[in-house]
Amino acid sequence: MMSKTWKVIRIMLKMQYTSTGKNNYAWLYIVAGLFFIPFLGIIFTLYNNLISAIYNVFAPLQQQSMILGLLFIGMSIVLFITCIVSVLTAFYFADDVEAYIPFPLHPYQILLGKAASPFIYSYLLSGITYLPMMIIYGNISNGSILYYIYGILLFILLPVIPFVIASVILMFVMRYVNIAKNKDRSKIFAGVFSLTAIILINVVVRLNTDESKLMESISQTMQEQEGLLQWITYFYPPAWFSANSLHQAESINGFLFILLMIILSGLAIMLFAFLGQKLYLKGVLGMSGGSSGKMSDKALDRSIASQPIWQSYIKKDLRILLRTPTFLTQCVVQSLFMPVFLLVIFFLDFGSGIAGEITGSVLEKNVLLLLFIVTVFMVSINMTAATAISREGKTWKANLFLPLNHKQVIHSKLIVSWIIGLLPMILLFIIGIVIGLPITVLILWGGLFLAINWFSSCIGLILDMNQPKLNWTDEQELFKNRFVPFFGFLMQVVIFGLIIIILWNIEVSNVYLLAVILFAVISIGIFLAHRYMYKRINQNVFQEINF
Structure with missing residues (x-):
């Protein structure tokens, strides 16, 4: 039984991670690795x-173990959240899931095989956070050799329990969600479950937290030996054991734990x-x-009415994004997570009280630059x-036979990406109003956001144009097994x-001058990006894109 299970795991990993033509773009991975080296040093220094x-603060109080408690609690929460999305896509939304059912395999063997890829992702995440901190x-x-041996063992064990908790919850949910009449909506609902759950937990915890009682509880626990560690890990015993x-x-x-x-x-x-x-x-x-619905005569007439080609292509791309659960969670929901979370925090904790602090202690120039770098981070992870x-997958070749101008295809995809990028901008603008940022800075930042959003869309499309992945069997492969978005x-x-x-x-303290400088730099970048894209189109890059 176990030998068959290991074979299933190896086969699934080979199918997911092996791809033809990877050697042609080895230089891309080398360059990305070189870019990443300085960031490793920065991350290690910050940690x-x-x-x-x-x-240095808690060691004199004999409470330094709370750092380890925070580390394991934080890692468990992060792994649980990421596992919800990765488990959904790997276990339920992959195209090849039902293909394994006719084989002489037990359900648990298929499940263990599908679990291998999310586990690898969890170990990568743990490797860049847990290992350096440990x-x-x-x-x-001055930890002993046993400390490091136990630390490596815990690195191996760390993702197991959060992964199992997330998987068990989702297996129960999907067991009953799937009997719903509208299965398409059920899958989308399950895809955004993690974001909603996180926000609701944050709201409930903050609304029911009495700061005076909280501080009193902390002061009492600090009187006890390792009291803070017990207090931090109270609701999650595995973190306390670790x-x-x-x-x-x-x-x-230590050995017993x-x-x-x-x-x-x-x-x-x-x-x-x-x-x-x-x-x-x-x-x-x-x-x-999926669900079948009836279309009224008016809706049918609207759906078959003549409309511009670019408009039809944009609608088609948006429908694919919003109706495919993996694309919805990775392209739309993920980009909204940080601004939604910040919005909840500011509304519940700060209100308008932080406005005076920000506007009084931080120069408008610095506020604009901080907003801009946050914007760059947000649009670049989209x-x-x-x-x-x-x-497009295997349907990409249809673009070569349809009466479409290649520039129309490129522009339509840029517009779709730009539209999706506007969603976090709207939420960030609301946050800016809530915390009382100067309206001048917000307007200037809004203009820069529109420009940098377009530039980021150009960069992403160029990279995907040069190294597309069309022979995928699972939408998850586009996000977990490629270096292109990270580069x-x-x-x-x-x-x-x-x-x-x-x-x-x-x-330079004039915010208008700063905005002009930044806009000029972005405009130059957009000009160069468009020039490169048009050059590639003229070189028949569409015909070169293969499987």
Whole structure:
């Protein structure tokens, strides 16, 4: 049984991660890796400064173990949230899920095979967050060799329990969501479940938090030995076990705690396989079904009425984005997460009270530059343009035979990406009004947002044009197995980050002049990007795009 399970896992990973033609673009991965090296140093330095500062404050109080508690609690929350999206796409929304059903495999074997890819993603996420922090804490606290051995073991175990919790919840949900009449809407509802749950939890916690009682509780726990660690990890015991296994690594207690974590993780995997055997296929069956609706005569006339080609193409792209759960969560919902979360925090915690602090202590110049760099970050992580061509999949070749001008196709995809990018701008504008930012700065920033949004769309489309992925079997492959979006993010953050650093340090305080400089730089970038795209179109790049 286990040998067959391992074969299923290997085959699924090979199908998902093996792609022809990757060697032709090896240079892209090398350049992206070189761009990433300086960021590793910056991230490591930030982690070191943060942990050192907290350690120096709490070590005299014998409460330094709370750093480990925060680390494991924070990582568990992040992994749980990311697992909700990755589990949905891998277990239920992949095109090849139902293809495995006729094979002589148990449901739990299919489930374990599909779980391999989300696990790899979780380990990558843990590798850039947990490992550096664990090493830094060990260096500061003079951790023994057992500390690092236990730390590596916990790195292996860390994603297991959050992954199982997310998977079990979703298996129960999808088991009953799938019997709904409108399955298309059910899938979309499940896709945005994580965002809604996070916001609701944040709202409930903040509305029911009494700050005076909270501070009193913290002061009481600080009187006890390792009291803060117990207080932080009270609602999630695995974090307490993990933190204690590192904090007490040199004693027998550390060994017992790490042994307990191994047992808990093993039991979690067994529970995952058992419930998967009972529930998984019942949730998968019927996923390809959809609702059928009747169209009125007027709606039918509108749908077949003549309209401009570019308008039809834009509508087609928007429908694919909004009706495909994976595209909806990765391209739309993900870009809205940060502004929605910030909006909730500002409305519940600050209201207009922060307005005086910001406008009184921060120069308008610095506010504009901060807004601009946040904008660059937000538009550069938007996946819409970086998957514009790849989303077509095997239907891309139809564009070569339809009566479409190639420039019309490119412009339509740019407009779709630009429209999706406007959604976080609207929310950020509301946040700016809520916290009382100067209206002049908001208007100037709005103009810059429109321009940088278009430039970012151009960059993403160029990268996808040069390295499309059309032979996917699962929409998730466009977001988990490609370096193209990440390379576009690095390029934009590095370029505009350097520009912001220069403008921050020069003696220019006029926000209008700063806006003109930034707009000029973006305009030059847009001009060069369009020139490159048109050159590629003239070189028959559409015919070169293959599977």
